[in-house]
Structures are given as C-alpha cells and as structure tokens.
Amino acid sequence: QEGETVIIYKYRGIPGQFRNDGTLEPADRSLAIAGRDFLVQPMVRRLSDPLFEEDLQGVEGRVFFVKLRQLVFEGRGLRVSEEPGSIIDPNVPGQDFAQSPETYPEAVIAFEAEYYSLPTTTFAYLSGAFDPNNFTRPIFSRNLVVRR
Numbered sequence: 369q370e371g372e373t374v375i376i377y378k379y380r381g382i383p384g385q386f387r388n389d390g391t392l393e394p395a396d397r398s399l400a401i402a403g404r405d406f407l408v409q410p411m412v413r414r415l416s417d418p419l420f421e422e423d424l425q426g427v428e429g430r431v432f433f434v435k436l437r438q439l440v441f442e443g444r445g446l447r448v449s450e451e452p453g454s455i456i457d458p459n460v461p462g463q464d465f466a467q468s469p470e471t472y473p474e475a476v477i478a479f480e481a482e483y484y485s486l487p488t489t490t491f492a493y494l495s496g497a498f499d500p501n502n503f504t505r506p507i508f509s510r511n512l513v514v515r516r
Contacts, residue, residue, distance in 0.1 A: 372414050372415070372416060372453070373414065373415040373433050373434075373498075373500050374412060374413075374414060374415075374433060374434040374436065375412070375413050375414070375415055375420060375431060375432070375433050375434075376410075376411070376412050376431070376432045376433070376434060376483070377410075377411055377423070377427055377428075377429070377430075377431040377432065377489075378408050378409065378410050378411065378427070378428045378429055379394055379395075379408070379409060379411060379423045379424075379426040379427050379428055380394065380395040380397070380399065380406040380407070380408060380409075380426035380427075380428055381393060381394060381395055381406060381407050381408075381409045381426065382394070382395045382399075382405075382406060382407075383404075383406070383407050387419065389419065391409065391411065391419065392407060392409055394422050394423050394424075394425050394426035395426045396425070396426070397425070397426065406426070408428050411423060415433075415494060415495075415498075421491050421495075424489055424490075424491055427489050430485055430486075431485075431486045431489045432483050432484060432485055432486065432507070433483075433484050433486060433500060433503075434481050434482065434483055434484070435452065435481070435482040435484070435500060435503075435506070436452070436453075436479050436480070436481055436482075437449050437451075437452050437479060437480050437482075438451075438454070438455060438456060438458070438477060438478065438479045438480075439458070439478040439479055439480055439511060440456065440457075440458040440459075441458050441459055446458075446478065446511075448480050451464075455469065455472060455477060457472075457473055457474075458474060458477075458478065459473070459474075469516065472516060474516075475515060475516065476513045476514065476515050476516065477513065477514050477516060478511065478512070478513045479511070479512055479513070479514070480509055480510070480511050480512075481509060481510050481511075481512055482506035482508075482509040483506055483507050483508055483509065483510075484500075484503045484505075484506050484507060485507055486498075
C-alpha cells in the first residue's frame with residue numbers, strides 16, 4: 369500500500385528528550401559529541417509515519433527500505449507469495465488474513481525481507497517520486513519469522 373513502505377535507518381536523538389511514542393527527539397546535526405549531545409538510535413518506521421519526516425534531520429548513515437512477502441508451503445519447501453502486503457494461509461493459499469488476523473491458522477508468519485538502499489534521504493523525494501516498485505535489485509534478502 370502507498371505510504372506503508374517500511375523504512376530502516378539510524379538517527380541522532382537528544383538524550384532524555386522523549387516523544388509520545390517513547391523515541392528520542394531528533395538532534396540537530398550541529399551537535400558534536402556522541403553520548404553527551406546525542407545518541408544514535410536505530411529506527412524502523414513506515415514511510416507514512418509523521419515522525420519519520422522529523423527524524424530525517426538527524427539521520428546518520430544510509431537509509432533503507434524493505435519489501436516483505438510471505439513464504440508459503442509448496443511441495444516440500446517454501447516459496448515467496450506473489451501477493452505483497454497480504455497474509456494468506458501458508459498451507460492452502462487463497463484467503464487473505466490481513467483484515468482478520470485473529471483467524472490466521474498458524475502460530476508464526478514466515479516471510480522474505482528484501483533490503484534496498486535509498487539513493488537520497490530528502491523528504492521531497494520520499495513523499496513524491498519514490499516508488500518501491502522501481503527497485504528490483506535488493507542489497508540482500510533474509511527469510512524471517514514473526515510470532516503472532
């Protein structure tokens with residue numbers, strides 16, 4: 369879904385200054401001494417999260433986004449689902465459980481995460497021209513599982 373892209377980054381946060389979600393307020397890039405003036409905090413947010421734009425002022429290093437696709441059983445192995453953004457029965461694909469997760473039949477959801485590096489970290493690009501579908505060569509991918 370548009371705006372639901374998962375973004376991974378690190379940013380400089382001001383020690384002791386917390387926002388409503390428990391994360392640190394972003395620090396100005398002019399603050400110089402790590403550990404005293406700022407702390408580098410790892411972060412995962414959706415592109416649509418309004419705090420992401422605030423965090424960009426203190427970004428430290430590269431920014432990545434992730435494409436997630438569920439792994440479903442096929443024969444004796446697993447295959448990547450063709451349906452991004454949906455959660456289906458891994459044994460009998462068909463029903464989408466994204467809207468009713470309490471009826472999902474398994475204890476875990478297995479998925480493939482593909483990691484891509486963003487060419488720029490300007491919010492104008494990320495809120496305008498950025499299209500995850502234009503990225504086809506991930507830096508790396510991992511199979512992961514999350515307990516529901």
